[in-house]
Amino acid sequence: MFFMPWGTKNKDFILTLSGFLIAGLVGLLLGLSIFFFIKPATSPPKPVQPTPVEIPVARALPVHPTEIGVFRHNLLETLNEEYVRVIGQTLPAVVNIFSARPVEGSIDLEEGNAKDIKQKRKSWKKSPIDEETSLGSGIILSSDGNILTNAHLVKNAREIRVQLYDGRRYEAKLLGIDSPTDVAVLKISAQHLSILNWGDSDALQVGEQVFAVGNPFGLAGSVSRGIVSAKGRNPTLSSTSYEDFIQTDAAINPGNSGGALINVKGELVGINTAIYSGNGGSNGIGFAIPSKLAKFAYASLLAKGKVIRGFLGVETQEVDEDLQQIFGLPNSEGALITKIEPHSPAFKAGLQRGDIIVRYNDLPVKDPAELRIAVSQSPAGSNIPIVFYREGQRHQVVVEITEQPDNISSASPDESGGNPSWKVTVTGDLQNVFGGLHVVDLDPILRARLSLSPRANGIYLVDVEGGYPAFDILYPGDVIEEIRRPGSAPIKIHSVAEFLKLVKEIPSSESVAVFLQRGNNQMFVMLKP
Incomplete structure (x- = not known):
């Protein structure tokens, strides 16, 4: 068996380990190099820029014939052409009117020598007649010659002549006249005339x-x-x-x-x-x-041949903000009734003085003029719903309209003169809106002079002293019939004594509505401190 010595084995191990370490390090460096070369570098984040806000600027938009066919050239030229077209159609339907009416000639009876003056006075009853010519216009409304014009142009005319736009002249016949609307209708003998159509x-x-x-x-x-x-x-x-x-x-x-x-x-x-x-x-x-x-x-x-109008039988006045508060109304619109004709549709329906009409035939009533026109155009016999306020409460009634009578105005009462037997009462320095009044009771002579009913109530105002609230609001000759305080029922006045007792209870800061008769008119007026 062969054994290597320990020293030799250890040296070989170290060499082997070092080789592995060097190879690993070289591989790591090589990998990092490849990574950095292949991956693009990350740029630093850019600062966020605010989004620009576009400010709208007025620009002329081109008008193109293919987009808007009526604008052939430009807007102003198109408008001009339309003006010319409309006026060109209108002019032949508008005529010139000449009317001649007889008037008494003026004569100076005192001019000249004694002989001339004597002759003038002798012949005074045979005063000369002059011709007064009125110039005006008219409108052709039918192709066979019906012409509308103003009543004041042709009223009492002896002769009426019409000249067409093309210069032709005709004698005109008066078919009818209506002074309240200032309208008259003429007729000429012509055919195929240009006309105007009614607009709304x-x-x-x-x-x-x-x-x-x-x-x-x-x-x-x-x-x-x-x-x-x-x-x-x-x-x-x-x-x-x-x-x-x-x-x-x-x-x-x-x-x-x-x-x-x-x-x-x-x-x-x-x-x-x-x-x-x-x-x-x-x-x-x-x-x-x-x-x-x-x-x-x-x-x-x-x-x-005449205008047939509907008739309700009331006289009314406007409602202002002061009367609105006195009568407890939601706003100042409506027609405040100041007089009701006896036996009229309003009388039969139970309407009373002091009622405020706010709707007529399901349409709102803004003021007396609107009510008057709406009633006039209601056919006789029609049943019309009327909404009104009475002492702050809303009510409705149905009224049967009749034809307006020909004579609905009464003679003007005579307010002139005084009566030395009157017992005049002066309210003096009364510390409210009724200070400075000079009043008397109504007696039979005064009622007759004022064309009042023999049983008419109220007190007669003789004078109003300057410097008091009623000055320039009440006038001598007024007949005070009723007083209305805020939130209270109407108080009728029968005598001066009753009037004095009532007005002494009114605070100095309170405004009061007074119902009175002034000449032919009846109205509510406000007395304010």
Whole structure:
């Protein structure tokens, strides 16, 4: 057996181990080198940039004929062409109206020598007759010659002549006239005339563009452009007319009356009738009768020669914020009843003075003008639901409308003069809204003078002293019939003694509504500290 010595074996082992270690180290270095050469180097993280926000900028969009066919050139040219087209269709349907009415000539009886004066006085009953010529416009509404115009142009006219846009002239016949709406219908013997179609004045919006077409100062075929400035205007605050005007800044001048107010479609939406002016010319405030109202009057005049209107039998006034609080209303809209005609539909339905009508025939009532027009257009015999407030509570009643009688106005009472036998009571320095009043009881003589019922209640106001709350609110000649305090039932006044007892209980800071008769009018007024 052969054995190697220990020293030799140990040396060989070390050499073998060293070889393995060197080979492993070389392999590791080789692997790392290959890893770094093959794997791409990782770049350091880039800082996060904020996302840019695009600010919108107005840009003109190109109009391409293939996309929008009606824009052949550009927007302004297209609008211009439409204006020309609409006006071109309208002008032949608007006519010039000449009317002549007889008027008494003026004569100075004191001018000249004694002989001339004597002769003038002798012949005074044979005063000369002059002709007053009115210039205005009209609108052709039927191809066979029906023309709509203003009543004030042709009322009492001896002769009416119409000139068409092409210059032809015709004698015109008056078919019917309605002064409350200022509308009249004429007829000429012609055929195949250009006409205007009715538009919907209710659909008009404030700011909408309109054109006024007529003959201002006799200049035939004149056109002005503007917008609808407002609707529902009642500039004269009349309680008997049917004013519900469209206000426009389109120039309306003398001679435009009776002409057309049209929309951009060329439809008739109004009849030009009045201007607000201090010099007789246009100041940018013109008024037109809405087509809805004119169409109603036109149809009635054609059918019956007069306008047949519905009748409710009430007089009303507006509700302001003070009266709203006194009557306990949710807002200041509605028509406050101040008078009810005896035996009228309102009387029979149980409506009372002080009721506030807020809906008529299922439509809201904003003010007395709206109610008056709605009632007038209700056919006689129709049953109309009416919603109203009474002492803060909401009620409904059905009213059968009748035909409006021809004479519904009464004679104006005589308020002039005094009575030396009156026993005048002065409220003096009463520390509330009734201070400074001079009042008397109603007696038979005073009731007769004021055209009051023999059993009429109230007290008569002789004077109001300056410096008191009622000054410039109440006037001499007023008859105070009723007082309403906030949240209380109405208190009727029968005598001065009763009145004094009542008003002494009213605090100095309280506002009070007073119902009174002033001439032909009955109304509520507010007395505030």
